[in-house]
Amino acid sequence: MTRFAFDPPATACLPITGSDDMFPVRRIYCIGKNYVAHIHEMNADERDPPVIFMKPADALVPGGGTIPYPVFTENLHYEGELVVALKSGGYDIAEADAESHIFGYAVGLDMTRRDHQAAALAKGLPWEVTKAFDQSAPVGPITRVEDVGHVTDAGIRLSVNGETRQDANINLMIWNTKEIIARLSQQHRLTAGDIIMTGTPAGVGAVVTGDVIDLGVDGLAPLHVAIGARAA
Ligand code: MN
Numbered sequence: 001m002t003r004f005a006f007d008p009p010a011t012a013c014l015p016i017t018g019s020d021d022m023f024p025v026r027r028i029y030c031i032g033k034n035y036v037a038h039i040h041e042m043n044a045d046e047r048d049p050p051v052i053f054m055k056p057a058d059a060l061v062p063g064g065g066t067i068p069y070p071v072f073t074e075n076l077h078y079e080g081e082l083v084v085a086l087k088s089g090g091y092d093i094a095e096a097d098a099e100s101h102i103f104g105y106a107v108g109l110d111m112t113r114r115d116h117q118a119a120a121l122a123k124g125l126p127w128e129v130t131k132a133f134d135q136s137a138p139v140g141p142i143t144r145v146e147d148v149g150h151v152t153d154a155g156i157r158l159s160v161n162g163e164t165r166q167d168a169n170i171n172l173m174i175w176n177t178k179e180i181i182a183r184l185s186q187q188h189r190l191t192a193g194d195i196i197m198t199g200t201p202a203g204v205g206a207v208v209t210g211d212v213i214d215l216g217v218d219g220l221a222p223l224h225v226a227i228g229a230r231a232a
Pocket of ligand 1: 030032
């Protein structure tokens with residue numbers, strides 16, 4: 001039996017609606033620039049393919065709640081997204097087989113230090129500082145495929161303090177979920193426990209201490225996140 005020098009970090013996990021089991025999370029993959037209207041609001045080129053990046057699993061905030069306003073930013077943005085959770089994987093998965101690897105779906109927030117993203121883009125620097133910070137991935141409970149089917153045509157809505165900011169449909173994704181799994185698996189061996197944030201529609205914006213964010217996708221458990229005081 002392996003002896004550790006100190007207690008290993010806890011496994012990041014998500015609750016599953018209708019089950020006492022938890023979903024153990026291995027990796028958080030993210031898709032960027034996957035809705036044309038969001039590309040336009042970011043002044044980017046819609047002809048460029050969507051981009052792939054990651055957040056660390058310990059950035060998860062399972063089920064939402066209050067998160068501190070992060071250190072090292074003056075422009076914290078929300079991005080409401082559909083999250084796909086995998087029960088199996090592999091390399092080079094065919095689009096036709098992609099849905100067979102899906103355990104379920106959730107809603108999640110790709111919290112972003114937008115000020116540092118602008119600098120990273122301008123200088124060609126890595127994205128960890130803008131996307132992969134602590135508590136940057138609040139994700140709601142997973143709804144299993146057997147309970148909801150596959151989420152391909154569903155409204156996605158995000159409000160801040162009760163005011164609608166994002167209102168779109170999952171069917172507007174440039175790469176749909178099957179294409180995302182196929183393309184991602186050409187670059188990385190996907191496994192059970194991987195989750196994928198599938199990109200945000202238009203309407204992203206800043207939040208400050210005291211704001212509350214509500215995110216929903218038709219058929220899935222909603223997510224509620226409050227922005228607390230600045231992290232110490
Ligand atoms: Mn995003």
